[in-house]
């Protein structure tokens with residue numbers, strides 16, 4: 513878990529956060545004593561963004577061309593992917609705490625449950641973006657449509673099937689209703 517830098521020193525807490533790094537309305541729980549599974553990082557995502565605050569808020573927030581660098585051992589696994597227009601990219605948002613059940617995101621301070629949010633703060637910080645695949649050269653995939661820090665670990669790549677993955681009439685009530 514990423515500890516707030518000011519833990520044990522309340523005087524250094526950023527404005528609006530307490531000594532535990534929590535904003536008003538946020539709640540942390542004790543994490544389980546051990547993990548249930550292991551995973552392999554299969555590559556890295558190279559982006560222009562070095563700080564969280566510089567990242568786009570979501571995958572549609574930037575047209576920057578980014579690069580997936582796949583561990584060369586997995587390169588045969590790309591066979592057929594060159595025919596795909598869009599990929600689901602799963603990645604590991606390592607730079608986030610994992611123990612919150614209530615969150616009050618900085619942009620709109622209303623309290624929501626972690627599983628009602630796309631925040632990187634979650635027990636398993638797995639992120640998902642649907643990105644346009646521009647091309648593949650060896651182990652490097654050029655994509656548009658990602659929102660992560662440079663060097664973020666890659667968990668998986670899957671073809672996006674509009675026929676089954678797209679739900680055009682899906683809604684998120686709290687987001688539609690929120691003040692802009």
Ligand SMILES: C[S@@+](CC[C@H](N)C(=O)[O-])C[C@H]1O[C@@H](n2cnc3c(N)ncnc32)[C@H](O)[C@@H]1O
Pocket residue numbers: 564565567568569570571604605606607608630631632638639640641659660661664
């Ligand atoms: C709101 S999350 C959405 C992630 C993904 N598109 C999803 O929906 O699962 C995107 C934000 O996570 C933060 N972020 C980006 N890379 C991160 C990383 N490696 N670790 C922790 N947070 C990260 C940035 O603030 C970025 O704007």
